[in-house]
Amino acid sequence: MAASGFIPRIQTTQYHEAVRACLPTEWESWPDDDTSVNTSDTLDTFRKRANKSGFSWPRKPVVFISDPHADGEAFEASLIAAGAIKREGSNLCEFRLTKFGKNAEIVIGGDCLDKGPSNLAMLRSLAHLYRLKADVTLLAGNHDLRLLMGLLVLERQRDVGSQHMFVRMGKKVIPLFREVFDQYLLNTHWQEGLPSEAECRATLFPDDDWFENFPFFAAGFLTAEGIDREMRKMETKIESFEGHCNNAGLTLQQVYAAAMKCRSLFLKDSGEFNWFFKNMQLLKQRGSFLFLHAGLDDHMAALLAKRGIKHANRAFKKNLMTQNLFNFYYSPLANTFRTKYRKADLPLTPRGAKAAKKAGIRVLVQGHVNQHHGQRITLKNDLLHIEADITLDAHSRKNEGLDGFGAGATLIDKKRGIIGLSSDYPKAKVFQRSGKTRRKQAQ
Structure with missing residues (x-):
């Protein structure tokens, strides 16, 4: 047949x-x-x-x-x-x-x-x-777009609606940063001109008052169930993200450096993976x-x-x-x-x-x-x-x-x-x- x-x-x-x-x-x-x-x-x-x-x-x-x-x-x-x-x-x-x-x-x-x-x-x-x-x-796919938005938010004006989007990628993105660091940055002068560990933390994580402000910002855009789900998810991710980085052998400075390298690889015209989001x-x-x-x-x-x-x-x-x-x-x-x-x-x-x-x-x-x-x-x-x-x-x-x-x-x-x-x-x-x-x- x-x-x-x-x-x-x-x-x-x-x-x-x-x-x-x-x-x-x-x-x-x-x-x-x-x-x-x-x-x-x-x-x-x-x-x-x-x-x-x-x-x-x-x-x-x-x-x-x-x-x-x-x-x-x-x-x-x-x-x-x-x-x-x-x-x-x-x-x-x-x-x-x-x-x-x-x-x-x-x-x-x-x-x-x-x-x-x-x-x-x-x-x-x-x-x-x-x-x-x-x-x-x-x-x-949602995992693909989460990476893109996590990279974009690093160089866009921070607001309540988007400042959590880097950490929102969660532990699943950390292996990518480990790979990028090892293949492109290891044994280079990657620390030159980089913000301090504390400054990197402030850039990657949402502000201290994010949990207080986000429900009001999201009202009218998300359902009540959607807001509650987002808050619970972010509580877990913010508490665990740095620990997952440490478990992978990465400081927040190294994560920041790898993320900026990803911006170059994915978003610059000369980047190895520039075709990915473009296509x-x-x-x-x-x-x-x-x-x-x-x-x-x-x-x-x-x-x-x-x-x-x-x-x-x-x-x-x-x-x-x-x-x-x-x-x-x-x-x-x-x-x-x-x-x-x-x-x-x-x-x-x-x-x-x-x-x-x-x-x-x-x-x-x-x-x-x-x-x-x-x-x-x-x-x-x-x-x-x-x-x-x-x-x-x-x-x-x-x-x-x-x-x-x-x-x-x-x-x-x-x-x-x-x-x-x-x-x-x-x-x-x-x-x-x-x-x-x-x-x-x-x-």
């Missing part, structure tokens, strides 16, 4: 054999159980909508990989699993595009940074994909599928229905670089890479789902909420979601008790439907419009 041919033949080098060993060798119709859907009729709803005349598929295959979280090995293994690259050596960045990889669009669903094992290795692996002239779309988009629509990091709310759905994807992506870039950071981070634009559909988040209601339909959107393909049993298809207020964060990075897998290394991808193709590949589910999950798929051996 056509779907089985879309499960890639993985090359037989030692590395590719290791990837193959952790991936399913059989496939089945997308399972209709509690690990895959949250209502019993979600798959039937999806199938009915996919067969309607207004539903359209991407013109060429899409490979969606989300939340690699600083794990270049898992990222490249996922590209191999999708059949998009072939590894030609034992090291990262030693790969080439396959014929399929040249003909597919590769959508990275955000959160390339934080957690580990190496932010810089992950960025260099992604840079190599660009060098090969792959058709890559890089979407904004980043908020949303990508292909046919009836909207690719994004987290989700939609009513305001964003209405904006897309009225102004479209191009307007939203332009507004994302313009507002991020010119608007008050607080206004941006807690706006509907930013909700697309932050929401988990909690009470603290801007809501998606049936009204928003209707607006999304008006914009030609029938299915959201997202990351952000990591799964332990492969991809899930869910129905949220009448809007279909494919949840495709399948816990790739070694750090999360160790903390969450997952065996082996993470690999997998979500493949979307008009001829073969949707295929969910994951090292944490025994079979490839296959969704087709007809619903007539049968279990087969993967080729």
Whole structure:
């Protein structure tokens, strides 16, 4: 059957054999159980909508990989699993595009940074994909944007709404600063002209009266639940941030120096990673599928229905670089890479789902909420979601008790439907419009 041919033949080098060993060798119709859907009729709803005349598929295959979280090995293994690259050596960045990889669009669903094992290795692996002239779309994730805002706030006027945004990055950003310090600053005169330890602390941390002032500043922008959640989160982060730095062997002076080096690497035209935020988009629509990091709310759905994807992506870039950071981070634009559909988040209601339909959107393909049993298809207020964060990075897998290394991808193709590949589910999950798929051996 056509779907089985879309499960890639993985090359037989030692590395590719290791990837193959952790991936399913059989496939089945997308399972209709509690690990895959949250209502019993979600798959039937999806199938009915996919067969309607207004539903359209991407013109060429899409490979969606989300939340690699600083794990270049898992990222490249996922590209191999999708059949998009072939590894030609034992090291990262030693790969080439396959014929399929040249003909597919590769959508990275955000959160390339934080957690580990190496932010810089992950960025260099992604840079190599660009060098090969792959058709890559890089979407904004909350971890990625938190770094950018933490770097921007260092040289913007401090106000109550944004002065906490450096420490708000939390302990997950510290490994990046350790890497940057070791690779770019160690054994240099990095201390020359640097503020004192006390001055660095005053620059990196919010003012002493921040906790008193922030609830009043945020009133009208955030829900009561959102303000309470932000305050509790910041209490923990402010109390622990310096200790986490010390545990990583970094003084606040060294953190400040590494952060300023990151500004050079990411924000200057000559920086090694200048392409990262420059290439980043908020949303990508292909046919009836909207690719994004987290989700939609009513305001964003209405904006897309009225102004479209191009307007939203332009507004994302313009507002991020010119608007008050607080206004941006807690706006509907930013909700697309932050929401988990909690009470603290801007809501998606049936009204928003209707607006999304008006914009030609029938299915959201997202990351952000990591799964332990492969991809899930869910129905949220009448809007279909494919949840495709399948816990790739070694750090999360160790903390969450997952065996082996993470690999997998979500493949979307008009001829073969949707295929969910994951090292944490025994079979490839296959969704087709007809619903007539049968279990087969993967080729």
